[in-house]
Amino acid sequence: MQVSVYRYDPAKDHEPYMQDFDVEIPGGRDIMVLDLLEMLKEQDSSISYRRSCREGVCGSDGVNMNGKNGLACVTPVSEVTRNGRLSLRPLPGLPVIRDLVVDMEQFVDSYKRIKPYLINDQEPPSQERLQSPEDREKLDGLYECILCACCSTSCPSYWWNPDKFIGPAGLLQAYRFLADSRDTATEERLAELEDPFSVFRCRGIMNCVSVCPKGLNPTRAIGKIRNMLLTRAV
Amino acid sequence: MVSQVTSLTGNGVADWVVQRVSAYVLALYTVVIVGILLIGQPGFEGWQALFDQTWMQVFTLLALLSTCAHAWIGMWTIGTDYIREHYFGSGADGIRLVYQVAVVLVLLVYLIWGIQILWG
Numbered sequence: 001m002q003v004s005v006y007r008y009d010p011a012k013d014h015e016p017y018m019q020d021f022d023v024e025i026p027g028g029r030d031i032m033v034l035d036l037l038e039m040l041k042e043q044d045s046s047i048s049y050r051r052s053c054r055e056g057v058c059g060s061d062g063v064n065m066n067g068k069n070g071l072a073c074v075t076p077v078s079e080v081t082r083n084g085r086l087s088l089r090p091l092p093g094l095p096v097i098r099d100l101v102v103d104m105e106q107f108v109d110s111y112k113r114i115k116p117y118l119i120n121d122q123e124p125p126s127q128e129r130l131q132s133p134e135d136r137e138k139l140d141g142l143y144e145c146i147l148c149a150c151c152s153t154s155c156p157s158y159w160w161n162p163d164k165f166i167g168p169a170g171l172l173q174a175y176r177f178l179a180d181s182r183d184t185a186t187e188e189r190l191a192e193l194e195d196p197f198s199v200f201r202c203r204g205i206m207n208c209v210s211v212c213p214k215g216l217n218p219t220r221a222i223g224k225i226r227n228m229l230l231t232r233a234v
Numbered sequence: 235m236v237s238q239v240t241s242l243t244g245n246g247v248a249d250w251v252v253q254r255v256s257a258y259v260l261a262l263y264t265v266v267i268v269g270i271l272l273i274g275q276p277g278f279e280g281w282q283a284l285f286d287q288t289w290m291q292v293f294t295l296l297a298l299l300s301t302c303a304h305a306w307i308g309m310w311t312i313g314t315d316y317i318r319e320h321y322f323g324s325g326a327d328g329i330r331l332v333y334q335v336a337v338v339l340v341l342l343v344y345l346i347w348g349i350q351i352l353w354g
Contacts, residue, residue: 157315160314160318161314161315194245194246195238196238196241196245196246196249197246200247201311229246230247230250233248233251
């Protein structure tokens with residue numbers, strides 16, 4: 001099969017280019033895209049990409065595979081290859097540091113904006129803050145996010161206004177704390193989100209849902225934040 | 235630099251509510267007009283009699299105001315998404331200003347012309 005990889009080394013390249021590789025997958029097995037990248041690295045050791053856990057837990061190896069974002073380590077080559085060709089590019093919208101490695105600072109800044117930690121102004125109990133099983137259930141589908149940035153970098157609204165629109169990953173986490181029965185900063189959190197950009201730049205195209213490697217639904221979380229903002233306003 | 239100053243209300247919730255409510259008004263207006271056309275061609279006298287009625291004049295004015303508000307929110311969003319430095323360079327802010335003024339002028343012309351047709 002033919003694999004085309006986005007290459008850019010700012011130390012020596014004027015501009016990015018695509019480099020083609022011919023790869024023979026041993027035994028015709030269906031390997032993961034990360035395995036394929038490891039094979040390419042044996043051909044050309046200068047290819048750069050991030051990886052760590054190789055099992056969809058750390059969220060390091062988010063890449064764009066034939067136009068769709070996903071984690072290379074849990075995406076079978078057969079799932080993304082079209083007509084024997086596969087193009088691998090960095091996550092769109094973020095500055096490229098080198099090859100498939102992107103600068104995540106903007107993404108992390110969006111995440112920081114939503115104050116991703118429990119805020120509770122009540123006296124701390126001696127052991128821990130308890131939560132009923134029903135309240136705990138409200139966090140399902142939210143806490144599982146691994147911040148791989150596949151969703152936010154597939155969102156056109158995030159491409160155009162990454163400094164103002166928080167993006168699906170940040171908003172999923174914003175709702176994770178808004179929905180938490182132990183958090184008492186609901187009003188402050190909502191006040192930070194009511195401008196025309198932070199939440200309302202979401203046009204509901206659901207690219208985030210289609211690419212999330214953990215099967216989460218940021219669009220639904222954004223809808224719930226909208227409802228909370230609406231209820232608070234009227 | 236893009237900011238929220240030129241948005242309709244400056245508040246995301248208010249803009250969102252206005253956009254939804256105006257969409258319902260426009261949808262209802264479309265259903266009424268299409269319904270009238272399906273029932274039969276009213277002809278000039280028929281249309282004139284219809285638009286002479288107060289409820290139709292108020293409904294039409296409501297639809298015109300909804301068009302202006304709905305279009306401004308949508309066009310403002312498009313302008314602040316696409317007329318940006320990465321496509322248009324350092325002149326993006328100036329181009330966006332011209333675009334926004336042009337949209338406002340067109341919408342005002344629609345509104346004033348519509349009022350003139352209704353009560354002129």
